[in-house]
Amino acid sequence: MANLNVTIPKLKLNDGKSMPMLGYGTGTAWYKKDNDSKTDQAAIDAVKSAIKLGYTHLDCAESYGTETELGTAIKESGVPREELFVTTKVSKDNINDIAGAIQRSLEKLQLDYVDLYLIHQPWFTVSEAELQKAWADMEAVQASGLAKSIGVSNYLPSHLTAILKTAKVKPVCNQIEFHPYLQHPELLEFHKQNGIATTGYAPLTAATKAKPGPVDDYVGRLTKKYAVSENEIYLRWCIDQDIVPVTTSAKEQRLSDYLRAVTFKLTPREIKEINELGSQKHFRGFWSKRFKEDDRS
Ligand SMILES: NC(=O)C1=CN([C@@H]2O[C@H](COP(=O)(O)OP(=O)(O)OC[C@H]3O[C@@H](n4cnc5c(N)ncnc54)[C@H](O)[C@@H]3O)[C@@H](O)[C@H]2O)C=CC1
Ligand SMILES: O=CCc1c[nH]c2ccccc12
Numbered sequence: 001m002a003n004l005n006v007t008i009p010k011l012k013l014n015d016g017k018s019m020p021m022l023g024y025g026t027g028t029a030w031y032k033k034d035n036d037s038k039t040d041q042a043a044i045d046a047v048k049s050a051i052k053l054g055y056t057h058l059d060c061a062e063s064y065g066t067e068t069e070l071g072t073a074i075k076e077s078g079v080p081r082e083e084l085f086v087t088t089k090v091s092k093d094n095i096n097d098i099a100g101a102i103q104r105s106l107e108k109l110q111l112d113y114v115d116l117y118l119i120h121q122p123w124f125t126v127s128e129a130e131l132q133k134a135w136a137d138m139e140a141v142q143a144s145g146l147a148k149s150i151g152v153s154n155y156l157p158s159h160l161t162a163i164l165k166t167a168k169v170k171p172v173c174n175q176i177e178f179h180p181y182l183q184h185p186e187l188l189e190f191h192k193q194n195g196i197a198t199t200g201y202a203p204l205t206a207a208t209k210a211k212p213g214p215v216d217d218y219v220g221r222l223t224k225k226y227a228v229s230e231n232e233i234y235l236r237w238c239i240d241q242d243i244v245p246v247t248t249s250a251k252e253q254r255l256s257d258y259l260r261a262v263t264f265k266l267t268p269r270e271i272k273e274i275n276e277l278g279s280q281k282h283f284r285g286f287w288s289k290r291f292k293e294d295d296r297s
Pocket of ligand 1: 025027060120175176202205246247249250286
């Protein structure tokens with residue numbers, strides 16, 4: 001397998017830290033843990049392959065049940081801690097004990113700190129005051145040094161507006177589902193106005209879950225032009241818009257292929273064409289019951 005020896009570019013965050021612009025996720029369809037107390041060797045091996053290939057941005061969450069495996073993989077990889085960017089997320093079960101949740105996550109991860117700590121979803125804190133309290137608890141985690149940066153996931157403009165009213169520290173990012181069939185133009189504009197970076201999960205949806213679709217033919221032509229697969233076009237389409245895609249696979253070949261996304265650049269016209277074609281279809285693969293049917297933000 002070709003090790004491309006690529007350099008993954010970094011995105012500067014609003015707190016001065018930097019995030020590698022291609023993430024490797026550990027909470028996905030390929031990995032389903034049937035017993036939370038058992039360590040899964042396949043998951044450890046998959047993360048180690050990713051790190052060996054050059055992935056440094058590693059995305060996790062306490063809900064995934066993979067923090068122990070991620071921690072073991074990091075340790076066994078031998079890569080110095082400071083070369084990695086590790087994210088985990090607090091789950092709804094622990095939203096009233098964020099201080100305890102980060103400690104437990106760090107223990108499983110065998111780390112002294114995470115680079116990024118996120119609130120996984122907003123809807124369990126229904127009132128504005130509860131959203132604000134949870135965010136203040138995140139700020140305390142950052143002040144304690146256990147998370148270098150703090151952010152949110154699956155937040156809508158209304159949730160962000162609520163926390164920004166009382167925030168001492170702005171979220172560095174909002175991790176949202178992002179692909180041509182879920183482009184969130186208003187939310188992205190809100191992020192831009194407030195200096196909040198966008199991290200995009202499920203970036204390969206148009207190729208893996210939402211076919212056939214209006215972008216298929218055009219993206220097919222781009223695969224020939226750039227001699228890459230559809231997956232890399234979708235990853236590059238994110239990166240070229242300063243959106244950090246978080247993808248995954250247990251297959252080493254696929255992980256190696258994804259890295260080609262940092263070896264070429266789409267033109268502004270190609271990005272615009274994918275945006276326009278993609279807007280003709282709406283598809284949400286995650287949390288659809290939590291978002292209102294008509295909510296595309
Ligand atoms: N914050 C949140 O609420 C969420 C965060 N995430 C994070 O994002 C990460 C990536 O999410 P995904 O939806 O998996 O991203 P994705 O859209 O990049 O899909 C990756 C999946 O597609 C498969 N795939 C790639 N090419 C394929 C092909 N040609 N044929 C068939 N399958 C193919 C891969 O094997 C892998 O299972 C997660 O591991 C997690 O860390 C994911 C969902 C929600
Ligand atoms: O965060 C994204 C969705 C997801 C993937 N695996 C799990 C496990 C438990 C909660 C959520 C998720």
